[in-house]
Amino acid sequence: MISARVHYACLAMLELASRSSEEAPISLREISDQHGVPGPFLVQIFRSLRAAGWVQSVRGSQGGYRLLVRPEDVSLLEIAETMGYQDSGNPSTGKTTAAEMMLQEVWEEMSRASREILSSVRLSDLAERFHRGEASMFYI
Amino acid sequence: MISARVHYACLAMLELASRSSEEAPISLREISDQHGVPGPFLVQIFRSLRAAGWVQSVRGSQGGYRLLVRPEDVSLLEIAETMGYQDSGNPSTGKTTAAEMMLQEVWEEMSRASREILSSVRLSDLAERFHRGEASMFYI
């Protein structure tokens, strides 16, 4: 359902968001150390994040990455989609029998519900709670 | 999210359920022809369904499969789980940082929502609509 790639990307974006007040860019090394994400894998992930325009890279010594967007403008769904979340749809036999179509509706409803949850959580929501030290109590 | 394996299994169970009034068992050939599921793959699927106790096999000529449970006692979630739906949990770095735990909650909420939908649809619900010729309008 959620891949490690998406999970790591969200962790990284959350790290950037929660430290967006800092002047200096944040290096992959810091993120890797902080969250236990394999370094070389982070490189790949940031290539996608950069291509999507979410982050800006700063090369050279003291370089790293900086958030290019406001945390309140990014949802987890957008990050997940950038990382290839659900680019393949639901299974289908290709036939249009009643049974087939009924099941399709159920799968579709599931996808819709998942996307709804992902899109309802913005980076700023998480970063805010992060700073307050609240680790729980999202859903009422 | 939903694998072809689960999709095929649900189609097959739906076929058995909608024809559960018939005396003769239903052969894999019929299901394969009706729904366009690759024959040899159906064999595998029914091995799991049989092991789970959902169906009964009748060997020999004129053999096939028969439903062993009442359609109103089986939800799509149960079928999906029999076919290995989500036996691997959500990704995790293993760390217990605030960021990690917050994301875990979101992934957890997604799983919960999907399972909720799957468990709310019983085989009898679909079979009933199947007989009435209604192919749409599940959710109000």
Added chain:
DNA sequence: AGATACTTGACTAAGTGGATCATGTTTATA
């Protein structure tokens, strides 16, 4: 100049899902 850090591209390794094949066993029926 040298250390730090991102860039790019190719590459590997493992796992999974989808699908197939061969061979055997059971049973109805002509």
Added chain:
DNA sequence: TATAAACATGATCCACTTAGTCAAGTATCT
């Protein structure tokens, strides 16, 4: 009783994705 229909079982295979690695290069600060 022979034969065909149909399930039973086990092995195997291929394609694809995911996770992770490596190496050579470029930019920048000190």
